[in-house]
Amino acid sequence: MELILVDNAQKAAEFLAVHIRLNKDVPGWIRPLDKDIEAVFDPEKNKAFRHGECARWIMKDKQGNLTGRVAAFVNKKYTNKGDKVKVGGMGFFDCIDQQEAANLLFDTAKKWLQERGMEAMDGPINFGERNNWWGLLTEGYHEPLYGMNFNPPYYVRLFETYGFRLFFNQICYDMHIYGELADKFYTRHAAVSQDPDYSARHIRKNQLEKFAQDFSIIYNKAWAQHAGGKEMSKGQALSLFNQMKPLMDEKVAWFAYYKDEPIAMWLNLPDLNQYIKHMNGKMNLWGKLIFLWMKLTKQCHKIVGIIFGIVPEFQGKGVDAYIILEGAKVIQRKSMPYNQYEMQWIGDFNPRMLNVATSLGAEPSRILTTYRCMFDPNVPVERHPILK
Template sequence: MPLLEVVDARLAGMFQDLPARLHRGQAAYIGPFVADIEAVFDPASNPYFANGEAIRWVLTNEAGQAIGRVAAFLNRDLPTVTDPSLPTGGLGFFECIDDQDAASQLFDAARAWLAARGLQAMDGPVNFGERDRFWGLQIAGFELEPNYGMFWHPPYYQRLFERYGFQVYFKQYTCAREVATPLHPSFAKRAAAFATEQPAYRFAHASKGNPERLAQEFLHVYNLAWGKHSGVKPMEPDQARRLVKQMKPVLDERLLWFAYYNDEPVAFFISLPELNQILKHVGPRLNWWGKLRFVWERWRYQRRRPKKMFGVIYGVVPEHQGKGVDSVMLVYAQQALQGAGYTNIEMNWIGDFNPRMMATMRSIGAKICKTHATYRKLFDETREFERCPVIK
């Protein structure tokens, strides 16, 4: 079967159009924006190209029709790539017919490309970018629509990966709850105690009218709470500004909650309206008609019931962990979310390497609704496989 490197607009179109053709008729399928995928492979848009490389292929049948696709990449700034004991690259954006030979041909291409660059393993499917998008293979919850930035995968993909020799490096859990679900009474008790006994703390949602402040406060908490985790690179100021700019068209400031200690941001709970509930009515290409449709559908969404939100990221600066700051912040946030008309929330995925965050999800009554997996394939099959270390 011919394997073609994507080097022109025609092949990029085949790469983009394959998932919709494969999954047509699946009630839960929502495809991503074409522009979001193309930005990953555009050196002018993706800062990971500054010290990295990427390649993508389309697999065709004898008639020239696309039947599979995959990408391979490495970012030399990531600890997984520079780890001298097991330098590991990435494989992502996999889509394929239900055929092991076709899948294996795609996996072989990625493996050979990475091995030629000194890598000894590959993780996949992952993103040539941050972990909040296009990361993991769906292995449960197929009846549910994907959240924005995540792919929907059919059940047979798991078999294609595992028969090739991929092993689960870590599982990723998406948790959900109804916004109105009462928090445990201890949350309200703690909030009342903070109001009288901890006057140095305050809790407030952000103002989208001051995007620079929002970017700086997000950056501060993110780097202290997440920047030292395995596989996570500290964020740069310009990157935080870009994120705020990208989110601006859909920001609801009532979903952006911060905790402050003596006016220093020490925790956040950042959420957005769940964009796929808008985009599924718009289509994969944001041309002039798509932009008009987006504005209309966003207006309809804000007036819709039920209305779903997406918890993007949650974190507490280490020095303030274990003090109840997160619990109190959620008490304040819940009141605002209900007032804004949101009825349901799904949180961004949490790895099984983070039991503390999973305990937090249980404490607020959230339950696992979808499961993805990040797989790892060792090129030396005699080597002992080790799962992702658990955060202590």
């Protein structure tokens, strides 16, 4: 096997081609958009380059056939609660079903990271935000959500045989849109609704700046502590909203307020992969026409839970039931095209959010796993600590 550093456009194209070659016949696989993968490795588009660097390789056999790929990255902003060592990342892994070949890919990433002072590597993860390309699919080998990793089952063996160990599981839940919620939701919703200072409203595309401000306030209070202390500015939130705007359905993204101050958010989007699976990886003119036609004819029947958060001072007061039922009044209307709801992954270290999912009556739909490999084999992997 030969490993080749990706350092020009032709090799970058082969980096994309490896994934297609090794996954095209795997049931459930949806080809990602080329531009989404390319953006990860473009310093002009990926802000992670401001705080780190990455390298990637392709692997070929003696006949010149593509047999694997891997990327490695160092990001000074990448931290997890409880980390005691310097941790790098590896991802975008693909490999034929051969341990020796996989070991070569892993060793290459490890060596590159060690040269930069890292003592462990997590993978497969993204060089950037955690909502995309994060974790190895270990259960639930059906159509992935947009931006979600997908791989054949044998990848689990390749990782674990090399020495990767469970750092945390990422659990997705799904449910039918028209399913009945537990009685306690209605009881708590009724109690909160009696106070006229509470209100809920869905997002409006013509007021994105206002909702971006609300998003950043809630995120920084409820979530920044779980993202290595990384806060989000109003400008960053507005940029995120503008990216989502073409796909956004106003009626499935909700905010709750107390005396007009933002206290909770429940943001959902139509599953973009329901469109992408018809595009063969290309968001060209034909791909855009497919997207517009499917959107106009309401061909997407699945929405995805992107983020759910309540500011600490309003947690445990029934606000979760309030915002969910206020949103459900609209989302469950027969005029809406959706019949299935799946939540983006929840870390197994987050019991509060796991409880929200199960109390909704949702069932686990798939599990992805973030693995960690310690470079010193005498140092055990410690699981991600449970959030209090």
